[in-house]
Amino acid sequence: MIRFRKGDGERSGLFTRRALLLGGTQLTLMSALAGRLYQLQILESQRFSTLAEENRVNVRLLAPARGLIFDRTGQPLAINRNNFRVMLASDRGRGVEVVIERLDQILSLGEADKGRLLRELRRSRNFQPAVVRENLGWEEVSRIEFNAPDLPGVFIDIGQTRDYPDGDLTSHIVGYTGRVSDDDLAGRDDPLLQLPTMRFGKKGVERSLEDDLRGKAGAVQVEVNAVGRIVRELDRTEGQPGDNVLLTIDLDLQRFANDRLQAQQANSEHKSGTVVVMDIVTGDILAMVSEPGFDPNVFARGITQTEWKELLDDPAHPLNNKAIAGVYPPGSTYKVAVALAALESGAIDAGTILSCPGFIELGDIKFHCWWKGGHGGLNVVGGISNSCDCFFYQAAQRTGVDKIGEMAAKLGFGQVSALGLPGESPGNQPSRSWKQDKYNVPWQQGDTFNLGIGQGYMTATPLQLAIMTSRIANGGYNVQPNLLLAKAAPREELAPPSPRLKTSASSLRIDPRHIALVREGMNQVINSPSGTAAQLRLDADNKPIDPAFHFAAKTGTAQVKRITERERAMGITQEQLPWHLRHHALFVCFGPIDNPRYACSVVVEHGMAGGATAGPIGRDVLLETMKRDPSRRVDRFRKTASL
């Protein structure tokens, strides 16, 4: 039996009530949704709009082109070269592990690089990309492009890498750049330095002119999608490239000096030495060689552990710029400073004769002259030209350490110059207070004797020797060494200033007659038959020579190790000693004699004899410098098209 509508009215009434109740509930909940929409889209709309923009728009800094470096004749020393690199962007490293693994398969990254990438990406905000690999070849670039769909966040970026065309030759002057370190950041809040691709000057001019060479950041606003891939560019402000600079270095002269230094040591176990050529009027450093050099391009592309260790372990210290950081006892080259101090203090005058019996006794210690037989009686000119040790023992004793120190300070010893290169050493100009502080022992007579011949505690850099020579050659002017010839913003003309004939340096207030005496002594070193370097006379081989090239000099042979009485008795020669115990060979010179313009200092590490080893290098370099003087040649500056 089929029943119809049993009690249907009753249950439909209940249904209607409850259905309306349910409908009301649903309506209320729907209104709640509308309320939530109102909250999100009206009340908090501004905040969410900002968040959406932050999601979408990504401001990326553009690294400006680094300023170019040229020598004084316009030859490139440091330029920029395109560098294809793989970049990887992600939001705080979300999901990059897979991508890094794939990149590893394509580029074989290695564990260390993978770890570095992951760390950098986790730290980075807003899809700031990290550098995966630089200096890619075409094959690698195309392999990355081919696999692009499987590599979200990966893109190829064309950056610039530093290129040093004559790397070895100017490595110590130009230096190199590297990744920005925490120390580099100190005191600089340039946002550019946060860029992972940014390079910062680490050594040489790259370092000292860092703030000029760097340029100003540009910015590009890009729209990125959720995996950080750039969808389109919204706005772009180009950066301002760094300033281009001309250095005072003459690359051809630098090469000449370098070759000459190498040739002179052809038979030596290690080749290590310096040549500094300085314009005594302007202070321009025309050449500054520190041998051996290194290839800065290795640093630009990223040095490997082995390469780095090799450079560090080389006994000739290729990374060390010995011209400014190497300290040597100046030996006999220092005698010109002592002579000047003695004359200025009145301890001796032009006519004072001091005798040389071959040695001077002080208490029970014998101070020997290099010429065992003794020079007999000498005045100051003869003392310098013969480099008589006994003369200078006595001259120093009469003058006293304090007066010698005063003159040495005027000539540039014991202080860092105004050159501005990082790592310059002040050398050591010993004094009473210095010895007291350092050894807690008072200054002794014997110390003054040693100082008189540039030995003992006295040390100086090759640059300081060139400065000393310059200040004597220019008649006592406080000329400072200088590496920067000209600087110009990228689109401005870069040209050397017109040559100066008069120095702008202040006077050191030294009696010109005294300077004349010292210069005459240096003249006779070369041009008197008894001079210690008479063999270097330009017309020694009877070749006619332009008198305008005549020059003056002072030799120096600096003891590295004290010669014991036993060795002296046994007559052990320098050649019998191991390389690192042999004397340093030193030579300073200036020219032309009549109207000096250039000074040069040469140090050959463990070169044994100043006159024989360093002298020929100094003579040839100075001669080459004088031959290249702009007054003798047409303007050699080439306006480089690449500017």
Added chain:
Amino acid sequence: MTSLSLGAPAAIGFGEKIWRINWGLVLVLTLIAGIGSVALYSAAGGHFEPWAAKHAMRYGIALGLMLVVALVHPKVWLSLAWPLYIASLLLLVAVDIAGKIGMGAQRWLVVGPMQIQPSEIAKVAVILVLARYYHGLNREQAGRFLYTLPPLVVILAPVGLVMVQPDLGTAMMVMLGGAALLFVAGVRLWMFLGAAVCAIGCLPIAWSFMHEYQRKRVLTFLDPDRDPLGAGYHITQSKIAIGSGGLFGKGFLHGTQSSLNFLPEKQTDFIFTTFVEEWGMVGACVLLALFALVLIWGFSIALRSQHHFGRLVALGVTAMMFLYVFINTAMVMGLLPVVGVPLPLVSNGGTAMVSVMFACGLMVGVNVYRDAQLPLAR
């Protein structure tokens, strides 16, 4: 009605049936599906492929199905209720087993070219079975506790199977939809209170059964800032998209969040976000109003039905529709945890479209046969 004879009204003709179809409702549903196509076109970055065109096509087919279903006499559905329910349970078991074998969440079966999601069939089957059951009870019986036990089993069996999949969203929908039906069918209020107390008591047990990712979602829902780049990423990005839309939106095809892929699942569960980012609060309110119209239609059909089966079916479908819309939109606006419920007729996806249109067909059918006389057999 011309017949004055007792009881049964005369069978209605075909023309009358067509006339009785709620064409206004059909129009509203079409508008909603149209909005779906627009949103999917935008989600694909201004392309008909791969979603918008298929969506429109699928709607066309589903609309045909709905009209066919609407013209089938309710007595057919009355008799098909149990077979359909049993079949859906079997399919759910099959899916669970396939999921075990396939390791991980498995929600559909592949039959030829079609993917069948048995949980969608279960949603409709539960409504039909419950409607049939209460159709056969009088008010007094419906209020009794013992009579409430079979419906509970009917509801909880698919819920359990769906939970195992695991598909929290569907389980929630079946449970709440079933509860709504029991409520209107006349189950005593104290039983709901008891069930609520039980549910709260069972929360820790449910927690222990949840997968790690589900727990994470719940925790993230409770505190979205806990892990803004991990599990909370979806909700955060969705809220940013909706909020940045503002009153009038960023304009068609100008949504940045979805076109730049900051939105997850932008074509399925988060389609509402995609639409609202571009059309703003105005667009959102229009869409919600259209859904509200569907609900109102559903209620009016339920209230006008002369038979209890029809009332319950119409109301069940309405409740299902409401739950879809509410859970989905509340979820993308950060009011509910992310549970994976699509927005009906708007989200990309075939099974949900078919099941929703099938359900709407049942609802319209109730209107067409509102004065049919149905046997009370249990």
